[in-house]
Each structure stands twice: as structure tokens, then as C-alpha cells.
Amino acid sequence: EGMYLYSPLGDDGTVQRVFVPRSAYSRCEFAASAEEMAARHWIASPAKLLEAISLQQQQPVIPLGQSLLELGLLTQAQLDRALAGLGGKLALGEALVGSGLVSRTDLQTALAHKMGFPLVDLARFPQDPAAMALLPLRVAITHRVMPLLLEQQRLIVAVDRPGRVLKLRELDAYALREIVPVLALKSQILVAMNRQSGEGWNRNVAESVSFLPTTV
Secondary structure (H helix, E strand, O other), X not given: OXXXXXXXXXXXXXXXXXXXXXXXXXXXXXXXXXXXHHHOOOEOOHHHHHHHHHOHHHOOOOOHHHHHHHHOOOXXXXXXXXXXXXXXXXXXXXXXXXXXXXXXXXXXXHXXXXXXXXXXXXXXXXXXXXXXXXXXXXHHHHHOOEEEEXXXXXXXXXXXXXXXXXXXXXXXXXXXXXXXXXXXXXXXXXXXXXXXXXXXXXXOOOOOOOOHHHOO
16 A cells, blocks of 8 residues: 655654555665675675684674674664763663663674674575584574584584573583584574574474564
8 A cells, every 4th residue: 555654853763654655656665774784794604604713712802883883783873873972871782772772682692793703694694404403493492593504513503692502502412512603683593493494494393483583
């Protein structure tokens, strides 16, 4: 019937909703989002991922604001406004979460990324069936862990924050295997799990992923 457009009204995050009937336009195009543009620079191949993991300890710690920009979670204008409004009262991350500009989960991802954890674009990264065979879907959903690559005795998995791997390592089935965490956005992990649930995982466990959006 048409589409809604949400136009910014000012610097405080408010928007105006406008409905445009289908009869008023012949076609529409939307530019890539900040996240989509940033993802073009994320890791998308096993070779690049292994290289990044080997260099991880040598990576410098970057400012949180730079990490948020590289993740596509903020635009430069949003970051500039947030920094200008801090006034020394709150840390940047807490201020951004409090204002609703980023979620608590995305902040945790950005904090890990600033510490040097590699970031993977799950939309382009090829799936490794051997890695998926080692991690049943039920376990992946419980821990929100997406298996990416089996490299010798290392199982490389994507998480939205590295702490998720700690509980996975406590399971007897994975206690003797090195599990290496890399980063992906929560939204990409959920999409990848839904996309793969009917493919690489279908021989491991028949588990519905309809509850994925409710995991924390």
C-alpha cells in the first residue's frame, strides 16, 4: 500500500513518521546502512581470519568511539554529538546505551573489538561443515555461538562477546578442544543460525530456532 519514512527532526534522535502511498512513487532505492557499509571491511574469508587471529595479540587497543564506527553502530555525527554531551558525567558507552543509540549487547561487542578481537562478516563468510558438525544446534542456540572454522584442533566460533565461550569450554565435550572466539554482531549471528538451521545442522539435531530473538 505504500511505505513509512522516518525523517530526523533534530539532534536529539526524534523523528517524524510520514506515510507515502504507493501511487505517489514509481520506484524507491535506499542506500546501505552504516552497518552494511562497515561490513565491507570485516573479515570474509578463512585465510584472512586465521591471519587476524595470529596477529591479535599485536593489535593496539583502539578508542571505543572508533570501534563503534568500524562496527557501523554509530555514524560520525552521532559520535560527535555523544562526545560533546558527556560533560565528564558518564563514560561514553554508558551514555550511548542510556540514550538508546546502541544496545547493551552491541556495546559489549564494541568493547571486545576495541581490545583486538577480529570481526567477521557472517553474510559473506563461507560455512565450514566440519565445524558445524562439532557443535549441535541446541548448544549453539544456548550459548549463542556460531561455528565458523575447524583448523587442526582449534574450533573457531563467532560470538557477540568473548565471555560466551567460557561456558562452552566448561562442557565435557569441548573441554579438551581449543575454542577460539571471534566477533560478529548479534543480529548477524541470529540470521546465520536461522539460515543454516535447515542445512548444515539438519543431521545433528532437529531444533527449532524460533526462540532465538529472546536469547540474551
